[in-house]
Amino acid sequence: MSGRVVRGVCAVAVMGAVLAPGTAGAVPGPPGGEPSVAGLLTDLQDLYRQAEEATEAYNATEEELKVRRAQAESLAEKLAAARGSLHGSRLAAGRLAREQYQGRSDISPYVRLLLARDPQHALDQGHLVLRAARDRMATVGRLTGDEKKADALATKARAALDEQLRLADARKKDQDAVRGRLRRVEELLASLSPERLAELSRAEEAGTAVAQRAFMASGALSSVGRAPSKAGGAALAYALRQIGKPYVWGAEGPGSFDCSGLTSQAWAHAGRRIPRTSQQQWAxxxxxxxxxxxxxDLVVYFRKATHVALYLGRGQVVQAPRPGSRVKVSPIAANPVLGAVRPDPEAKAMTGYRPPPLPRGATAGDDTGYDGG
Incomplete structure (x- = not known):
């Protein structure tokens, strides 16, 4: 998809309440004429929203596939060890069978024990007989146990492989869904003249400004500046170092990110693992x-929790907006806010905190946003 074309448009228009956005339909243009700017913007927002939903579905499937793959590898190692042990047990059982076969015409060790003339010698022989019997029982027991263990592990390994194949198929479908939705975005943008693209950009910028003013005036945010925890400050510093890197769906660094790839990696570099997707983070x-x-803290957007950003302070966030854009600082109300989560609620705020200086061009570029959610 052409980044130049996509970056020519900013998809932010908040129709209705900022904290609880409704679903707006496309506004039709004059009969027989071109669609209105508002209608085009709504269509574009909806396409981008669908693309991000598909991206997060892909991310969730990819994460589950990683877990299942690790489980399958662990099972394969355990199965190989169990089969090695089973082979050893079978060799031992084979030796036992040969010994019994070769000595079957001899007088029973128990009979020899009874006929022994020397009591002490008989007692010693008895210990040997008992030990030999216990060894034989242990050999048979190991063989039986190893067979059961190998069979159980083989069943689990087959199930793990089947699950891997299912998830790989689901990932392919998710991947196709993302590409299909982004292709529709590209087709819509490619059909517009430079003048229409400029109109969309101006309408979007105006929508962002209105939404941000309304959000800040609502009192939703405290006027008191707060300090982050030590880990929160480290996560934020990592995110700020990524400014300017491109959004690529499914990416989690180091050269590119999607929205939840940025937030999960930022907190991972701060020493705390959090879920990969925005929906898992919210849940x-x-x-x-x-x-x-x-x-x-993480600010989560849309009713389905399909977008996420890191709170910077003063009503701003750091985010990876959408395909064609780059990691940047945006107004918190660039998207309809669902709520916020804190990865380290038990951690205390830092003392003597000073907000980090923003890199040059940190606020430049487009903000993402979709109407409804």
Whole structure:
């Protein structure tokens, strides 16, 4: 997809409430004429939203596939060890069978024990007989146990392989869905003249400005500047170092990122592993009230939690916006806000914190946004 074409348009238009956006339909243009700018913007927003939903579905499937692959590799190692042990047990059982076969015409060791004239010698022989019997029982027991263990591991290994194949197929379908939706975006943008693209960009910028003013005036954010935790500050510093790197769906660094790839990697570099996708981050991390936000917290967007950014402070976030854009600093209301989560709720805020200086061009470029969610 042409990054130059996509970057010519910014898809931010907040129709309705900022914290609880509704679903707006495309605004039709004059009968027989071109679609209105508002209608085009709504269509574009919807396409980008669908693309990001498909991207997060792909990311979730990819993460599950990684887990299943690791499980399958572990099972394969255990199965190889079990088969090696089983082979040893079978060799031991074979030796036992040969010994019994070769000595079957001899007088039973128990009979020899009973006929022995020397009591002490008989007692010693008895110990040997008992030990030999225990060894034979242990050999048979190991063989039986190894066979059961190998059979169980083989069943699990086959199931793990089947699950890997299923997930690989699902990943391919998710991948095709992302590409299909982005292709529709490209087709829509390619059909517009430079003048229409400029109109869309101006409408989008105006929508962002209105949404941000409304959000800040709503009192949703505290007017008191808060300090991050030590880990939150480290995560934020990592995110700021990525400014200017391109958005690529499914990417989690180091050269490119998608939205949740940036947030998960930022916190990983701060020493705390968090889920890979924005939906998993929203579902599993502790919620934090918007008026309690501190830098490093994650701001989640849209009703389906399909976009995420790191809170910078002063009503701004660091985010990887969308295909064709780059990691940047954006207004918090560039997208319809769902809520926020905090990866380290137990950690105390730093003392003597000073907001980091922003790199040159940190706010330049397009912000993403989709109407509804």
């Amino acid at each position: 599993s991390l502790p919620k934090v009230a918007m008026d309690r936000l501190r830098p490093g």
